[in-house]
Amino acid sequence: MDEKNPSAPACALPATLPTATRSGVGHVRTKLTSGFTIVDNSLLQHGQMSLTAIALSGHIQSLPEGASVSIRALAQRFPEGEVRIAAAMRELERHGYLERRRVRLPNGRVITRTMAYTVPKASPEAAEEPKRRPQPKHRPQPKHRPQSQPAAVVAPGPTSDPDHEPDPDPDPPSGGGAPPPPPSPVREAAPRPPRPARPPVPLPPPAGPAAELLLGLRVQEPRLTLSTRDVERLTPGVDAWFARGATPDAVRRTLTACLPDDLKYPAGILDYRLTSLLPPPLPAAPTPTHLAPHPFQTCDDCDRAFRAPEPGLCRDCREARRGSAA
Known part of the structure; x- marks a missing residue:
């Protein structure tokens, strides 16, 4: 077998690859006459x-x-x-x-x-975008003032651009002048002590027949224990039932009947029942059609009492007079 010769020349590049750009990209351009788009x-x-x-x-x-x-x-x-x-x-x-x-x-x-x-x-x-130019890496060196009036050095503040990097410090002066004094330390404001937490203000207990009915539900069903806010939110629904003629027992029976076993939100199911099962209003009371009876009168002939709109004779005396006249 032949021995490998490491000093052998490399393989020749293909003819289509430009010889001027061996390490970068090379272009093989073809002149297009149709089906192309000019892009900037x-x-x-x-x-x-x-x-x-x-x-x-x-x-x-x-x-x-x-x-x-x-x-x-x-x-x-x-x-x-x-x-x-x-x-x-x-x-x-x-x-x-x-x-x-x-x-x-x-x-x-x-x-x-x-x-x-x-x-x-x-x-x-x-x-x-065209106006954004890179900041110079070194700032121009300021001229030194006499020692009697040293120049004040202002610490650079934070920039509004988060991508902007602060410029490096300028090179120290090559002359024999004294370096500028260091910036004065910035005093940090002392943190304010936390405000004491205010105790929660207790809400007044709800009152009224509707509130008493809702608060008494936990006596019959312990799972229907409601908070003060829930009672205030459900009270208008109970009042609507009372306004339509429902008795407290009927409302209590509707709210506590057939409760689910996995009752998690008692206020939600009570709100749903008060809204969806609201009874219709009672019909208006009928107006009386009978008339008041006539007052009692005394007969002029027999002194007998009878009802009539005006005084006069009773029925028997009127018939007797008609028979005698005939």
Whole structure:
């Protein structure tokens, strides 16, 4: 067998790989005459957006006018889920490459109109990006004042930008001047003592016939022990039963009958029964149809008492006079 020669030259690179970029990416470009979309390099090389958002913007720009770009339609076509596609669309909106508006049609229907921009729209966030420049690593060296009037050093305060890193301290002066005095220590405010906890104010006991009925339910059924707040909440329901003619025994029998074995929330089941089993109101009392009897009168002939609207003769005396007259 032949021996391995480590000094042998490496294999030749394929002819399609450019010789100038052996360690990086190489491009094999083909001139396209149809079926292509022009995309700005500022989008493809955007340093603030994710690859999902960049690819989604390129896909939307390649679609024809009127194509559906809803989150559901995109999730059905690509393996990414709706959550990831929605986050990418919000990211494109923040950087000005996408705009979604709710538009009402003449027939009253509301639709979402999506506008895709090849060049980012002048949104407030997109306009601030070019203005963000990296802070200089070293601050200019301040001129030293005479020793009689030393310059006051102000400690840098916290910045509002959480991603901003504080600049390093400037290099010490190369001259023979004295270094600036150290900043004065900041006095921390003493923590305030905790306020004493206030005792809870006891609620007044509920009163009235409805409250007494609810409070007495635990005598018949210990599981129906209610709190003061529950009694105050259920009292109007019991009053509604009383207003419709229900007696306390009928209300008590309705609330305590056939309770479940695993009773956990007694106030809830009582509230449900007071609401769903509320009886209808009683019918109105009928008006009396009989008339009051006539007063007693005394007969003029026989002094007999009889009822009549006016004084005169009784029935027998009236018939006797009719017979004598005939």
